[in-house]
Amino acid sequence: MSTTRPPELDDLYTRIAVTPREAGQVPLLGRAILIAEEAGDEDALYELRCCLAQSATRAADAETEIAAFSWALERHLSDPTRFPLVVRSPDYVDLAWLFKWILDTLMKNSAIGRDQIESSLAAMEDLYRREGLGLSAPAQCRLAAAEYLGDVDDLEELAARFEATPRDAHSDCEVCTPRWLATAELMLARPERAIDRGRAALASGRTCLSEPQGLLADLLIPLLQDGQLETAEEYFQRCRDKVWTSGYERMAATGELLAASAVTGNLALGLDLLEHRLSDLASVVHDHRNRLGFLSGAALLLDRVERAGLGERPVRDTVGVLAAQSLAPSGANVAVLAEALWAESDRLAAAFDARAGNRWWRGWLDARRALGDLDVPLDLGYAEAAPLLVPSRPDPTTARDWLNRARERSWIGDTVGAVAAAGRAIEIGGLSGDDLAGALRTRERGLSRAVQEAAGVTSLADVPEADLTLLRAATAEYRAELERQGRLDRIRVIDALGPERDDLGWAPDADHLVALVEELRSAGIADDELDGIEFEAARSFARAGRGEEAAQLALAAREHSLATARPDEVAAYQLSVGELLAWLGHPDAHGALSAAVGQPDAEPVLHALALRALARLHGQAGEWSEGITAAREAVHLLSGLEVPAVAAEASELHAALLESSGDLAGSVRAARRALDLAEPQEGLDTSALRLELGRRLVVAGRPGEAVAVLRDVDRALLERSEPEGSPDAYGCAFWLGTALRDVGDANRAADVWDAAFGVAVSRGDHGVQVTLGRELGNLFAAYSVWEEALRVFRATRDAEAALNDGTAPEFDERVGLIRCLAGDAGGLDDLDAALEAARAVGADLAVADWTDSRARALQALDRTEEAVAASLQASDLFASAGRPDGWAMALGYAARLLADQGRRAEALALLDPVLTDSEDPILAGLRALRDELGGTD
Structure with missing residues (x-):
């Protein structure tokens, strides 16, 4: 292959190599191919067309896929040395592997005849034999062809041949293979066998880009027909969660x-x-x-x-x-x-x-x-x-409808939508004076925000003058309309505030604004023209931590606004004040938000936003039922509007409230709904929502479903080059590790946690290190991997000490116990240090817990008498701390130690006095031990 390429082509090679096949490789490859053709570089052309065939397959561009593959295969067959079967730049492509995808594309197109499919299968088999490759892939494609063509009579033989063919480097992965076999079973009217294959594929824990979810989807109807509803529901949700x-x-x-x-x-x-x-x-x-x-x-x-x-x-x-x-x-x-x-x-x-x-x-x-x-x-x-x-919703038709749409888009932060809708309202015409001024102001404010966002600044003064042409014209038109209407007071207010009032970073001094209000009021300007300044001053007071002044001013601004507000404006004023009062923790917040919700003339988006704010307020007060109801109603309303990000946020709030109320299943459902709402918006990153769904699945005791969701999050973070040590990266690692542990995959759980733990150590993220280290160390300890457990717990102890004035008794106890379990009596010193620290702060339960750990450490060192004494001491300490479960556990451990030493009578002497006529379930373990030792009631 050629190693010298034009610089522009080199740059494209680099960009192609780091671009996902599904997300933009095809146009990059198209440009690179044009450059290679102009340069006459046939080696580069071969590499690029191989890559194009592969990328077009993933992008579902069948025409490009077939054309590029046919061209590349012809070149390979003409000169296998110059044009090898496998290319490695700008992406890895194996034409033999890709042949499977090409055949799949052909077979799924009803316009491709049986003869062409048969000739393509023969060409594939010929290529594989010529290259000395295994024949698993051709056998799979023969089975697939029979399935696509409906050749049911051939399925039994072809499926058996495929399953009997040894796997090789070109076989589909072990989680993809069952789908072809399950499809054959379904076509042969043997759904129970297909279901068994799906269950085995899921139990294997293996995953790939589309499986096992693709197979699980195929099994939904057979499962429902067979009455396996719980399994059907699980498979449905796994498929729904899949990225x-x-x-x-x-x-x-x-x-x-x-x-x-x-x-x-x-x-x-x-x-x-x-x-x-x-x-x-x-x-x-x-x-x-x-x-x-x-x-x-x-x-x-x-x-x-x-x-x-x-x-x-x-x-x-x-x-x-x-x-x-x-x-x-x-x-x-x-x-x-x-x-x-x-x-x-x-x-x-x-x-x-x-x-x-x-x-x-x-x-x-x-x-x-x-x-x-x-x-x-x-x-x-x-x-x-x-x-x-x-x-x-149909598109607005009247100018007033477009103005309402503009206000809606403005309320949800859709700058572009607000500007476009306001412009349409102005263009149609026929608005009243107030409405026209409102439309002009909405457009001006939206353009102001847009030019600052485009320039990446927070002040209009920093926007290049050349980018302000449209905004200047919008401002002039708005001002001219105010003059035409004789609204000179409004103009004076605008002039007093200055152009910086529309700066994204505007943070005015509250006292200055209050003085300005008084100055303008004394000059004869009416209160209804000053309410906006009053409310902005209230916000400034709130940001400065002057809550009482902020609340008083906000309430005054509301009074002035409502005095002259039209019915359709009331909800907006109540919502603005209610959200600010809620932020301040003011008791009037509930009344303001309830008034906004109850306003009959409110726009649907305002009604929904007020419900969302009210739900959040109920949640802060622990009023779960009321909060859940409000959040659910907000989701209902927002579902009918083109506001996916806002609707998803409301559904996520609904999920959080359900979780707080203890309804974990409902929380998972609402979290899934949040994803449903968010996904249609192009460019909206749903990783955070998926991470929350994965976490909730773990908390709800559904780790198998969580693993699939969190792996998708992990893949998405990798594709967007998420920095190591970001909150999302740490969160994904923690919950993915937890889910893997809970499904019994301890090795993968340890790998995930250990990788994130290493990042936390290298970055000095002590809090994360402690959280991950606690779980990872305990996992190693549970499997008696003492050296690794000690490595993790010692590093975690250092992190905890850095956060806690040099002390870390929890991890002194962990290190001490693990050392003793590994045969190192020096661990007793660590345990004693932990106990001393716990006694010093009166942590009675920790003292009891760690005394029990000391008993187990002593037994690991074959110091049974001391272990029995420590266990009895722990039992007494648990009793004093009000923990009967701990008391019973420690007492039972002491009795077990005695029994294992052949001291049955002494063990029963510990148990009999506490096992009289009590049926306390806490004593069930002690009763079982006594029965095992041959004791009597």
């Missing part, structure tokens, strides 16, 4: 999720999922197999929704893909779209059967339709998270 790396993989799973939602009666969940995933149709055009699964699953769901009496509900298609692909007219409702999608499904099934010369796919589609009569009620955790009928 799919490509549209076609997500589309395949989504079709099954939609079908399962229909069958189980989770119509709200299914409808929401459908509207969020319709956009995948735009990128997955030639994958007819997965389109068929998606469209038929959607049609099945829509039939159920229509049956529920909602046939007229418009289906939200945010990217217009249905009309663009002539699937359904723009704005189609549920009934119309259901009919259209069944028609397209019929067309695809017929095309597949025509190329295969059988009726397999029409039979499959008939079975899919028949699911319309299957009812398997199962709550998939969505019923209370969103209403079924969230109306799809």
Whole structure:
């Protein structure tokens, strides 16, 4: 291969190497190929076209994929030495491996005939034999071809041959392989065997980009038909949580999720999922197999929704893909779209059967339709998270509607949306004086924010003059309108505040603003023109820690505002004041927010934001039921607006309140809802939401589901080059390690924790080091890996001492016990130091706990008499500390030590006095020990 390339091509090679295949390699490769062609560099062209074939596969660009692969394979066959099977730059590509993907692309396209598939299979087998490769991959592709073509009579033999072929370097991974075999079982009407394969794949703990979730999705309907509802629910949630790396993989799973939602009666969940995933149709055009699964699953769901009496509900298609692909007219409702999608499904099934010369796919589609009569009620955790009928809002039509939209976008921080909507309102015209001034001011304020954000500054004075043209014109138009209306008081207020009032970093002095208010008031300016300054002064007082003055001024500003406010403005004033009072912990916060919620003329977004603020206030007061109700209502309202980030935030608040109330299952459902709401917004990083979902799954005792979620978070952090030692990186490591430990994968848990622990040590992040070190050291100790446990606990002791005035008794105890368990009597000194520190501060429970540890340490050193004495002392200490469970444990340990020494009578003498007629469950362990020793009641 050539080693000398043009500098621009070298730069592109570097960029391609660090760009994920699914996220932008294809256009970079296209540019690089043009440069290589101009330079006449055939070696680089070969490398780049190999990479293009691979990247286009992941990006579902079938035409580019096939063209690039065919070109590269032809070059390789013509000169295998110059154009090798494997290229390593700018990305690693193995043409033999890629051949599997190419065949999969061909077989999933109904326009590719049986003859072409057969010739491609033969070409693949010829390549593998020529290169001396194993034949597992060709055997897999033969099985896949029979599945795609509906050749059911051949499946048994081909599946057996594939399973019997030895695995080799070109075999699919061990978690991908079961899916092909399970598909064969399903086609052979043996769902129980397919389910067994899915269960085994999940139990293996292995994962890859799309599996085992792809297989689990295929098993949802068979599980529901078999009545295995708990397993079906688990698989459904695992698939829903999955971060799919490509549209076609997500589309395949989504079709099954939609079908399962229909069958189980989770119509709200299914409808929401459908509207969020319709956009995948735009990128997955030639994958007819997965389109068929998606469209038929959607049609099945829509039939159920229509049956529920909602046939007229418009289906939200945010990217217009249905009309663009002539699937359904723009704005189609549920009934119309259901009919259209069944028609397209019929067309695809017929095309597949025509190329295969059988009726397999029409039979499959008939079975899919028949699911319309299957009812398997199962709550998939969505019923209370969103209403079924969230109306799809039409675009505003009147100037007033556009102004309301502008205010809405401004309230949620959507600068671009606010400016565009305000501009549209002004363009349409016909606004009243107040409304026109409001629209002009909204546009001016939005442009001001936009130019500062674009320049990366927080002051208009720092924005280049050339970038201020639009803002200057907007300001002049706003001022001219105020003059035309004779609102000279407003102009005087604006002039008094100066242009810096729109600086993102504006932090005015509160006392100055108060003096300015008095000055303007004495000059005859009315209170309703001054309320904005008063409220800004209140904010400044709050930032300065002068809470009482802030509250008084905020309440005064509200009084002045409400005196002249229009009904539709009241909620905004109440919300602003209520949020500030809530921040200050003022008792009037609840009244202000409740008034905002109860205002009948409030815009939906204001109503929702007030509910969200009220929910947060209830949560701070420990009023979980009220907070949960308010948060749920906020989510309901926000679900109908194009505000995914805000809606997700409200759902995350809902999840937090549910968790605080002890409803862990509900918390997980709300956390999943937050992800559903956030994901449609392009560019919105959902890692934090996924991390919270993973954490909640661990806390809820569902570590298996948590592992899959947290691995996706870990991958996302890696792809965005998250710095080592960031809160998200540490949090992901802690909870992923915890989930792995809880599923019994101690080795991987230790690896995850130890890597993060090493980062914390190197960075001096003592708090994180203590948190991770405690878990990691205990994990090593649980498996008797004494040397590693000591390494971790000693480092953790140093970190704790750095945080705690040089003392770390908790880790003195850990180090001391581990040393003794490893046979080092010097550990007793560490234990004594820990006990002395605990006694010095009156930590009675710690003294009891660590005295018990000392007993176990002494026994490890074969000092049984001292161990018995220490254990009896610990028992007394636990009793004094009010811990009967600890008392029973320590007493039982002493008796066990005596019994193991053959001193049965002495052991029973300890047990009999406390085991009279009591049925206390705490004594169950002691009763069992006495029975074992042959004692009597």
